[in-house]
Amino acid sequence: MNKKFLFSTLIVLCSFSASFAQNKTKETNKLEDPDNLASQYFSQVMGVAVDATSNLKLYKFIYEWIGTPYRFGGNTKNGIDCSAFAKTIYQKVFNTTILRNSRDIFSMVDPLAKDELKEGDLVFFKIKSRSISHVGVYLGDNRFAHSSSGGVKISNLNEPYYSRYFYKGGRILDDAKKDFVEE
Incomplete structure (x- = not known):
């Protein structure tokens, strides 16, 4: 408050x-x-x-x-999951429509290493899984915004937990935007 x-x-x-x-x-x-x-x-x-x-x-x-609770499948301020949060940011801030699932979103990006990330890029994680299971939006200075079990928050990629599970960053491809919009 x-x-x-x-x-x-x-x-x-x-x-x-x-x-x-x-x-x-x-x-x-x-x-x-x-x-x-x-x-x-x-x-x-x-x-x-x-x-x-x-x-x-x-x-x-x-x-x-910030502080909005995490809710699997949620997409409102009553509760939101990571991919819905990323999708909402891209829609409201960047006027870009992306897919709803973190693995599907990854199919729309040009993969990047951690040191290539710029503000607004996406960060992907494989948390206790062989496939991508989490996504956030990069802010700069190794920080990213995401919705996790603690709700919507800002975390640091260098924290041991996120460093351990970080998979890749990604920048939305222009072709992916066009293909998705045309469908």
Whole structure:
């Protein structure tokens, strides 16, 4: 509840700063820039270095879902699983439709090594399984957002658990987007 209040306060302050900045000359400094304020806030809250090129829409979206309980097969704020969370992010933030199952989503990507990941890429895991069983969305600084048994949260790929089960990263192929949309 406190987190939601802080976020709401930040939005109000950013809105006020934006309207105030419109009345000023174009010589606003970085401290008065609402996007810079939001970037600083998300950097602190999510533990990710959010720079000027980061997708603030992605961070705001994830922030709104943090703490949503995990529910296998779920796809709402009452409960959501990992693939539905990734699908919802891609739909709402990137305006891209992806498949619903983590293994099917992997069929839509160009596989990447951990050191090739960029913000918005997908991360796949084989957790106690021979096949892909978990997916998340990469944020940067080895952090990723996902829905797991603890609900929607941000984790670090270098944590022993996730490091052990990490399979590959992936970037949605342009051809996969076209093929899926046309079907």
